[in-house]
Amino acid sequence: MALLLSTLFLFLGNGLHGLLLPVRGSAEGYSNEILGLLGTSWATGFVAGCLIAPKLVMRVGHVRAFSSFISLIAIIALLSGILVDQYWWVGLRAVTGFCIAGTSMIIESWLNERATNESRGTIFSFYISVTLIGVVGGQMLVGIVDPSTTILFMVCGILYCLATLPTTVSTAATPQPLTSVRLNLPRLYHNSPVSFVGILMIGIANGAYGTLAAVFGSRAGMAPNVIAIMLSVTIFVGAIIQFPAGKASDRIDRRFVLAALSALAALAAIVLIILQPHDPMTMIILVAVYGAAANALYPIAVAHANDFASADEFVQVSGGLLLLYGIGTIIGPTIGGPVMTLFGPHALFAVTAMAHVLLTGYAIYRTRLRAAIPADERENVPNMPVSASPMSTPESLSLDPRSAPLPEQDDSEIPEQPAGATS
Structure with missing residues (x-):
C-alpha cells in the first residue's frame, strides 16, 4: 500500500x-x-x-x-x-x-x-x-x-x-536489480508485422493527441476546465472499452478488430475536422468516441504479437513493442505541431486519422498473407494501461499475468530493513 x-x-x-x-x-x-x-x-x-x-x-x-x-x-x-x-x-x-x-x-x-x-x-x-x-x-x-x-x-x-x-x-x-529490454527491430517485425507497424502508428497518433490535445482545446477556445474534462473522458472511455474490445479480439482475428477500431478512430477524427464543433458537449462526445477506439488498440496489438511468440518471449516481445511505441510518441508531436500551425488546430486530428488509416489498411492487407492463430490457442487480452496515460516501463511487464510465472516467495526469508535502507 x-x-x-x-x-x-x-x-x-x-x-x-x-x-x-x-x-x-x-x-x-x-x-x-x-x-x-x-x-x-x-x-x-x-x-x-x-x-x-x-x-x-x-x-x-x-x-x-x-x-x-x-x-x-x-x-x-x-x-x-x-x-x-x-x-x-x-x-x-x-x-x-x-x-x-x-x-x-x-x-x-x-x-x-x-x-x-x-x-x-x-x-x-x-x-x-x-x-x-x-x-x-x-x-x-x-x-x-x-x-x-x-x-x-x-x-x-x-x-x-x-x-x-x-x-x-x-x-x-528493496527489490532485485531492474531488468532492461533491448529493442530488436528485425525480430519484432518478423514476429508480427501488423503489431510492429501498428504499435508505431498507435504511438504516433496517441503521442500527437496526448501532447497537443490541450493545445487544440486552447486554440479552439475551450476553457481550461473543459479541456481537462475532455482529456479525462478520453482516458475513462479508453479504460472501459478495453474489456469488450479484448474479448472480441479473443474470438475473431485480432487484425480485423484492429482494423475496425482504427477505422472508427479515423472516422471520429475526420468528423471532428469537418464539423469543427464549438459546442463543448458535442466536442466531448466526439472525442470520447475517438478515445474509446484509439485507446483500445495498444493491448490488442501486443496480444497479437504474443500469439506468434513462445511463452518465454513475452517480456522481450512486449518490451520491444513498448519501446517502439515510445519512438512513435516522439514522432507524433513533432509532426503534429507544424501541421496545426499550417492548417489550424483541428488539423491535429488529420495526423491521428492518417496514422489510423494506415494501420487499418495494413492490418487488412496482412490478413491476406498470414493465417490467424485459432481462437483456442490465443492468450486472452488482459486489461492494460491505456496508451493515453503515461507510458509503462519494461518493469511493468513482469507484473502482467501473461508473463512467465514468478518464483514462489517465502516471506520468512525476506530480511527486514531499517526505514530508508538503500539496498
Missing part, C-alpha cells in the same frame, strides 16, 4: 504537470511547434530512462535513486513556474521524462518483488487503476485554479514530494 500510495501521488503530479504546461504555454503564445516539442522531449527522455535508469538504480540502490529522481522532478516542476520560457521548458521536459521512467521502474519492480503467482494479477489491475485515477485527478486540478499563476506549479511540487514519503519510510525489503 505504501508503494501504491507513492504511485498515486506521482501520477497526480504527472497528470497535472502534463496538462498544465501546454495550457499555460498556449496562453503565453508559444507556437504549436514548441508545444509539440514538449511531448517529443518528454517521450525522448522517457525512452532513454527505460534504457539507462536501471544502471543508475543498480549503482546507488532503489531508495536513493527514487528519492533523487523525485527530487529532480519536483525541482523541475517548480522551475517551470519560475522560468516561464519555451526553450527552458523543452529542455526540462526531457529530464522529467527520464526521471519519470526511473521512478516508475522502481515502483513497478518493487511491486513485482512483493507479488506472488496468486496475487500478481490483482496487483497489476490495482496498479493500473491507481495510475488512471492519478492522471485523471491531476488533470482535473487544472480547472480549479487559474493556470496563469504559479500556484499549480507549486501544487505539482507538493504532489511529487508527497510521492517520496510512503516509499522512503517503508520498512519493506
Whole structure:
C-alpha cells in the first residue's frame, strides 16, 4: 500500500504537470511547434530512462535513486513556474521524462518483488487503476485554479514530494536489480508485422493527441476546465472499452478488430475536422468516441504479437513493442505541431486519422498473407494501461499475468530493513 500510495501521488503530479504546461504555454503564445516539442522531449527522455535508469538504480540502490529522481522532478516542476520560457521548458521536459521512467521502474519492480503467482494479477489491475485515477485527478486540478499563476506549479511540487514519503519510510525489503529490454527491430517485425507497424502508428497518433490535445482545446477556445474534462473522458472511455474490445479480439482475428477500431478512430477524427464543433458537449462526445477506439488498440496489438511468440518471449516481445511505441510518441508531436500551425488546430486530428488509416489498411492487407492463430490457442487480452496515460516501463511487464510465472516467495526469508535502507 505504501508503494501504491507513492504511485498515486506521482501520477497526480504527472497528470497535472502534463496538462498544465501546454495550457499555460498556449496562453503565453508559444507556437504549436514548441508545444509539440514538449511531448517529443518528454517521450525522448522517457525512452532513454527505460534504457539507462536501471544502471543508475543498480549503482546507488532503489531508495536513493527514487528519492533523487523525485527530487529532480519536483525541482523541475517548480522551475517551470519560475522560468516561464519555451526553450527552458523543452529542455526540462526531457529530464522529467527520464526521471519519470526511473521512478516508475522502481515502483513497478518493487511491486513485482512483493507479488506472488496468486496475487500478481490483482496487483497489476490495482496498479493500473491507481495510475488512471492519478492522471485523471491531476488533470482535473487544472480547472480549479487559474493556470496563469504559479500556484499549480507549486501544487505539482507538493504532489511529487508527497510521492517520496510512503516509499522512503517503508520498512519493506528493496527489490532485485531492474531488468532492461533491448529493442530488436528485425525480430519484432518478423514476429508480427501488423503489431510492429501498428504499435508505431498507435504511438504516433496517441503521442500527437496526448501532447497537443490541450493545445487544440486552447486554440479552439475551450476553457481550461473543459479541456481537462475532455482529456479525462478520453482516458475513462479508453479504460472501459478495453474489456469488450479484448474479448472480441479473443474470438475473431485480432487484425480485423484492429482494423475496425482504427477505422472508427479515423472516422471520429475526420468528423471532428469537418464539423469543427464549438459546442463543448458535442466536442466531448466526439472525442470520447475517438478515445474509446484509439485507446483500445495498444493491448490488442501486443496480444497479437504474443500469439506468434513462445511463452518465454513475452517480456522481450512486449518490451520491444513498448519501446517502439515510445519512438512513435516522439514522432507524433513533432509532426503534429507544424501541421496545426499550417492548417489550424483541428488539423491535429488529420495526423491521428492518417496514422489510423494506415494501420487499418495494413492490418487488412496482412490478413491476406498470414493465417490467424485459432481462437483456442490465443492468450486472452488482459486489461492494460491505456496508451493515453503515461507510458509503462519494461518493469511493468513482469507484473502482467501473461508473463512467465514468478518464483514462489517465502516471506520468512525476506530480511527486514531499517526505514530508508538503500539496498
